[in-house]
């Protein structure tokens with residue numbers, strides 16, 4: 292039962308990290324935050340919860356050389372880096388994977404997205420991404436949307452039990468806590484529902500409880 296907080300703004304970020312440390316499993320540093328204060332200051336947030344799992348959400352989508360150059364700014368400070376899958380393997384994701392492996396940093400691939408427009412194109416590539424790109428690249432984890440639990444289920448079925456599935460879309464985008472976990476995800480990514488809450492700690496605790504209840508229900512076949 293996993294919960295990762297998406298930090299997309301530096302404002303309140305250190306308070307949120309301190310407040311939720313020990314309750315959540317990890318933190319995802321988003322591009323708005325990284326651009327707001329730069330990589331160095333963003334990575335300093337880790338000192339408020341050093342034992343958590345830290346992810347840099349660069350959503351890389353470029354030639355291998357450039358993705359490696361961007362990732363090199365963050366390796367050592369985070370446990371994992373997110374890239375898009377649609378750029379393909381040769382000259383792109385294979386280079387990134389090799390580089391991250393050499394730096395003991397995990398690669399997470401976006402395979403499907405949570406917003407409605409993802410159905411216009413990205414989602415149409417999902418079978419090919421899961422059948423061809425993901426097996427060739429061998430990411431530690433993938434991102435699949437909590438707003439589309441059937442895509443989480445498909446991702447789990449096709450990639451098997453060893454790949455971690457991280458699912459955004461819980462809270463502000465409408466998915467209920469636990470819905471992606473019930474569909475086979477390992478972690479739900481929650482941003483604004485926690486970061487914009489008056490009491491991020493209580494909100495994170497409440498989401499944990501709701502995840503547990505949902506899992507009991509779905510394990511019971513409800």
Ligand code: BMP
Pocket residue numbers: 297298299321348401403404405406434436459460461462463464480481482483484
């Ligand atoms: P929120 O819970 O505030 O909607 O934030 C969701 C987080 O997950 C954001 O950081 C966003 O970049 C990320 N995300 C998403 O919402 N949908 C995706 O398909 C992939 C994402 O990484």
